[in-house]
Amino acid sequence: QVQLQESGPGLVKPSETLSLTCTVSGDSITFYYWSWIRQPPGKGLEWIGYVYSSGSTNFNPSLKSRVTISVDTSKTQFSLKLSSVTAADTATYYCARLAFGKMDVWGKGTTVTVSS
Amino acid sequence: QSVLTQPPSLSAAPGQKVAISCSGSSSNIGSNFVSWYQQLPGTAPNLLIYDNNKRPSGIPDRISGSKSGTSATLGITGLQTGDEADYYCGTWDSSLSAWVFGGGTKLTVL
Numbered sequence: 611q612v613q614l615q616e617s618g619p620g621l622v623k624p625s626e627t628l629s630l631t632c633t634v635s636g637d638s639i640t641f642y643y644w645s646w647i648r649q650p651p652g653k654g655l656e657w658i659g660y661v662y663s664s665g666s667t668n669f670n671p672s673l674k675s676r677v678t679i680s681v682d683t684s685k686t687q688f689s690l691k692l693s694s695v696t697a698a699d700t701a702t703y704y705c706a707r708l709a710f711g712k713m714d715v716w717g718k719g720t721t722v723t724v725s726s
Numbered sequence: 727q728s729v730l731t732q733p734p735s736l737s738a739a740p741g742q743k744v745a746i747s748c749s750g751s752s753s754n755i756g757s758n759f760v761s762w763y764q765q766l767p768g769t770a771p772n773l774l775i776y777d778n779n780k781r782p783s784g785i786p787d788r789i790s791g792s793k794s795g796t797s798a799t800l801g802i803t804g805l806q807t808g809d810e811a812d813y814y815c816g817t818w819d820s821s822l823s824a825w826v827f828g829g830g831t832k833l834t835v836l
Binding site for chain 1: 728758759761763769770771772773776777782812814816817818822823824825826827828829830
């Protein structure tokens with residue numbers, strides 16, 4: 611059964627770059643889209659973007675200028691980088707598999723706080 | 727403001743049924759499949775319905791989904807206290823070229 615696990619720093623300083631990794635286990639990373647979603651405290655879900663196993667990407671227009679998502683198939687990992695962070699980027703960040711129009715597998719989430 | 731519109735909250739008594747609506751437009755719900763997610767307190771979202779009305783294995787048949795035009799509905803019958811959660815609809819928006827979620831509905835079973 612496929613499982614996803616997010617990892618990365620829980621605290622990032624304002625203006626710096628947030629970096630997270632999602633490790634995929636139990637299945638191949640190929641032939642799927644892999645997404646990042648975030649949820650600010652007490653608020654709803656916001657899609658950040660996805661990467662296909664080939665490396666092609668698509669991003670939320672509101673975040674596009676600050677987001678990079680990449681995949682490393684040899685390590686069965688994909689990663690998120692969000693630059694120039696502010697307090698508004700404080701959230702729980704989830705990775706998820708986007709398969710045939712549905713997000714069918716989610717990681718447990720990791721909380722990132724932006725603060726000096 | 728979310729592209730997909732859901733009621734912020736709903737409540738119903740145990741054993742009753744509830745319908746959670748998700749309203750969109752021709753570029754999202756009107757032309758793409760809708761999925762629904764349940765988020766129990768303090769946990770990650772979990773897929774409840776996909777392709778408008780299909781249930782993943784393990785989801786009971788008292789959970790149902792439907793779509794008509796640019797709106798979708800999640801139905802839950804025989805409500806249990808364990809159904810208290812936030813529920814989100816989601817779909818692809820062909821105009822934005824982006825995945826979009828509804829703002830979420832907090833369901834209270836009391």
